[in-house]
Amino acid sequence: MPESLPDLEPDASSGRARKARVVMTVFNTFQHDTRVYKQCKSLIEWGCEVDVVCIHKGDLPREETQDGIRVHRVSPSPFALLRLVLFLFYWPSTALMRRLLNRKPPQVAAMVSGPSRLRRMVQWLLFPIRAPYRGFRWLISKRPRRWPDWMNPEAAPKGLAWLLILMRWFLWWFAYYPAFWLYRRLRAAHRGFRRWRTRNRLTIRHARSFGRRIILKIFHPAIIVNLAGLDLARKAISLRPTLMLSHDLNTLVAGVIVKRMCEVPLVYDSHELYVERNIGHRSRTIDRFFWSRVERRCMKRVDLAFSVAQGICDWLSERYQHPNVRLIRNVQPFEPPTTPSMRWQRDLGIPEGTPVGIYAGAITINRGIEQLIDSAAHLEHTAYVIMGYAFQEAYLEGLKTRARELGVLNQRVFFKDAVPMHEVISVVASARVSVVPTQNVCLSYFFEASNKIFHSLMAGVPVAMSDHAEKRMIVENYEVGVLFDETSPESIAKAVESLVLDDAQHAQAASNCLKAAQELNWEHEEFRYRTAMKSLLGDEIGTIPPVRLGTEAAVS
Incomplete structure (x- = not known):
């Protein structure tokens, strides 16, 4: 069986008020990224739960907690796209199972004025086949798309719900299962390769170096980065965020996917002007051509954007006609003058x-x-x-x-x-x-x-x-x-x-x-950062504390 998928609906049955959960994605190992760390600590002290989804390398732990920050490291995998497709196939399953467990269907007013009973039955029977197509349409559309009220899986007759579940299992065994069987075989082969790799490290190092050069010749690095972003998105979806924050353009595609799947606000923190960054000796024309199109499409789905310099904020705002780009400088927490070390x-x-x-x-x-x-x-x-x-x-x-x-x-x-x-x-x-x-x-x-x-x-x-x-x-x-x-x-x-x-x-x-x-420090930037985040989190978070520098307090 495929791994369990998260229930994207809010947990209203428990009766407990869940803390605002902010999930951040960053395309590094989260070891020396001080800007991300400062934002995480600011949100935690403010009463949020913060998870960071980053890249796993070497012997770093895959799951750990750093000063209250839950860190999840994932390994980019070529099977990420297949996992995303399987998720879209199983997207409506939880609603159907919920209907089977409930005694009475919810009252849906639109069912009375919807299509005829016969037409509803036909469209319901086509539901398992249409789900993947509509899932992709919903993922890439500019506006959220939902099933019509009269097609709400929780409002289906119980007998029809049983039939739909059986149809989905039928499709699983004769359509989805072969793909998953192939995925399991490839994954088993990959495990065997990893065991062999531990005994042939030097050979693998040379082979990886050669393979990397070949892949980079065939595929542009931006394509590889965005495929790896699917793993970041998959992990972020499983964390059920209240707000999604993507650090830099190389994780913004993952952020857009999470926004579409979980229907949460998306924040984009541009650590630099990514489409015009320092890329060494690589072709700037090809790099700009690819990333500028990615950024243009993704910025339409961003609710709030930050950057480290006013010039970058103005550039992003004018180029993409985005009204909500704010300056959050990459400054340090205030420290009083120290004794020089000679x-x-x-x-x-x-x-x-x-x-x-x-x-x-x-x-x-x-x-x-x-x-x-x-x-x-x-x-x-x-x-x-x-x-x-x-x-x-x-x-x-x-x-x-x-x-x-x-x-x-x-x-x-x-x-x-x-x-x-x-x-x-x-x-x-x-x-x-x-x-x-x-x-x-x-x-x-x-x-x-x-x-x-x-x-x-x-x-x-x-x-x-x-x-x-x-x-x-x-x-x-x-x-x-x-x-x-x-x-x-x-x-x-x-x-x-x-x-x-x-x-x-x-x-x-x-x-x-x-x-x-006294002015260019993180305490002042933190106040502006929390003010901006408050506009998205609303009542899920407390009041914004005043600016404090050491033992002295000053209200900004």
């Missing part, structure tokens, strides 16, 4: 008294790290520290080779491993200036205001950064640093040195950073 500078061999310009973020392509290293040759008083996690070890070694060839490695440029999130601010606080040289290679980078900027504000460290839209707005409104031309090493070096050597300008910018941190 030990790590001595460990790196930086001479005492040397001003430090720190880059604290991901070490990857198009973040301007190459230009930052080139600018070190123009420095006279400052040393750079590049701190973060490298996604590709070869790329990190290439950066070190570049610095070595320029003669600045371990003299003007130092590399440091990433530190835990709770130590970032104390490490940044020991620097003289924070440097953000992100390159304008895509519209997403032009609009973004990365969280490394807000870390610097919390630490009271002035920022030298690229002259992009959101960064320019922060500098103009709060006067927390300077801007430079990110493509010019000379411009980067000049901006950094001017901020380091001018004590009056540096002191004023550092003071402004601490003032800006």
Whole structure:
């Protein structure tokens, strides 16, 4: 028998008021995603139940609880589409079984004015065959579609309900069962392959690498991502959410499926301008062609959208004519100024008294790290520290080779491993200036205001950064640093040195950073986030608490 499917109807028989249940989907392992974690904690403290459906990799547990957040990890499977089809085939079964267990059918007024009795009988007999077709129609339609009242399965005569159940079993054995039999055989073969894989790990690693290259040549990565999203949708449906929240465009298709199946509000959190994001050396034309069409169709079904920058919010609102796109910045919870930690500078061999310009973020392509290293040759008083996690070890070694060839490695440029999130601010606080040289290679980078900027504000460290839209707005409104031309090493070096050597300008910018941190923090964004979610959850959630920074409270 196929696995049991959830009853999508609200549980009114128990008489208990169920907490608002928010289900989030994210296309990662939910280990280092601080934005999703902050939203989860905010909703839990507000009285919601929160489940996160994410991707399973390696030896991570498939089910766990992190600080009250229920985490469900699923493995993308090629059988996801078959599971979805089976779900649509069985979609009306629970209503039929409920009718068989009830003594009296519910009073349906439309049955009196509906079609003739003979016509109703004929259409009811066609019900098991029409269910899959109508299920697909209902899934992709713009408006919710329901069975007419006179075709309500719970209102069917009991004898007819028994006949319909028998017809469904007949169709199961002669139509659905062969497909399910094939699915079970393939799944058993897959289990055998997994056992064989444990004994041949090296061979499998080479085969997977070769197969991945072949698949990516045949199928665009976006197609593979959306097929994996079916597994996320299937798990999310089984959790019976009150509200669905999709993080980034790569899980929005799954969110739309859950919205259609469970008839719940859908929220879309765009962590970046996905159709114009940094994709390295892949074809931007093909990627934009596919994802822009996915986003255009899905945005019609989104009830509320968030993004991390005002420019991205305006872009989404204008492009898709969506009236409800709101700004929720990717900022950190407020922390009072901490004592700088100088030990790590001595460990790196930086001479005492040397001003430090720190880059604290991901070490990857198009973040301007190459230009930052080139600018070190123009420095006279400052040393750079590049701190973060490298996604590709070869790329990190290439950066070190570049610095070595320029003669600045371990003299003007130092590399440091990433530190835990709770130590970032104390490490940044020991620097003289924070440097953000992100390159304008895509519209997403032009609009973004990365969280490394807000870390610097919390630490009271002035920022030298690229002259992009959101960064320019922060500098103009709060006067927390300077801007430079990110493509010019000379411009980067000049901006950094001017901020380091001018004590009056540096002191004023550092003071402004601490003032800006009083406003640009998660406590203020959390208040706006809860206000937006309240419009969808309504009376299922309590009142919105005021903004509180540490021991001081301020009502926003």
